[in-house]
Amino acid sequence: MSKKLFFAASVLALSGLMAACGSDESTEETNGTATTNTKQNETTTSEETATEEDAEETTEETAEETDESAEEEPAEESTEAQEENPATSEGTPTVSESQAYEIHLLPGYELTAEEPNKDVVYSSENDELFMRVETFKPEEADFAFADDSIQQTLKASNEDAELTELPAFEDSKFTNSAVYEIPTDNGKVTGAVFEKEGLIVKLTIFDLTDAGVTEEFLNMGKTITSK
Known part of the structure; x- marks a missing residue:
């Protein structure tokens, strides 16, 4: 009878050890996935910020070019008016x-x-x-x-x-x-x-x-x- 109890106890101990290992591996996989997702989110946020900054710079450059063109138009009109009558x-x-x-x-x-x-x-x-x-x-x-x-x-x-x-x-x-x-x-x-x-x-x-x-x-x- 004691041998059967010993065998049963060994089986229970081995099962507990395997369950503990499985839990640790699952935790490590979960932590690894969370870390990867965090890095991806940080990369995406950084790229979106850079894109927004580029868009703002492009808008500012376009506005400056428009202002320069508006300032040049009167001079061009004045030159054309003089050229109309040689x-x-x-x-x-x-x-x-x-x-x-x-x-x-x-x-x-x-x-x-x-x-x-x-x-x-x-x-x-x-x-x-x-x-x-x-x-x-x-x-x-x-x-x-x-x-x-x-x-x-x-x-x-x-x-x-x-x-x-x-x-x-x-x-x-x-x-x-x-x-x-x-x-x-x-x-x-x-x-x-x-x-x-x-x-x-x-x-x-x-x-x-x-x-x-x-x-x-x-x-x-x-x-x-x-x-």
């Missing part, structure tokens, strides 16, 4: 001897007095290409009078042709403006009137088909300012 940058400021105005003359053009209150800007190479310039103070004539006058002048150049109205000047410096054109046998006559800085200007341009200098004359005419 007579402003390339022309020589010239004061009329018979009227109270200044005009920028492009290379190859000259200004002379034709008669009282009438000047002529003409091509140095061909005096058939010219622009008559007349100016009025507000007390001498208004824009409506100058507008009607230029239409009558052009119609007299070719009574058989039809007068065409062209787009007015877009520059805000011109209070009022109107442009007309009529064909002739060998070219065309263009008339422009505008009000600028308290001065009313009337321009009559005579151009030839094989010359095509109307735009140059208009560009010079637009630079006229009161003196």
Whole structure:
């Protein structure tokens, strides 16, 4: 009987020892898994923080670039405005001897007095290409009078042709403006009137088909300012 008790006791002791080992291994596996998860969480949190910081830096750089672009736009617009009229940058400021105005003359053009209150800007190479310039103070004539006058002048150049109205000047410096054109046998006559800085200007341009200098004359005419 004692042998059976001894054998049973041995079996119980061995079972307890195996259970204890199993418990230790389970604890170690659990602890190892918890440590791995903690490290993974720390890595993920670190990566998310770095990503958020990069996003903030990108946003700040984009905002700075936008601000710089906004600051550069006015300068670009100013440069474009000057380039629109080459007579402003390339022309020589010239004061009329018979009227109270200044005009920028492009290379190859000259200004002379034709008669009282009438000047002529003409091509140095061909005096058939010219622009008559007349100016009025507000007390001498208004824009409506100058507008009607230029239409009558052009119609007299070719009574058989039809007068065409062209787009007015877009520059805000011109209070009022109107442009007309009529064909002739060998070219065309263009008339422009505008009000600028308290001065009313009337321009009559005579151009030839094989010359095509109307735009140059208009560009010079637009630079006229009161003196």
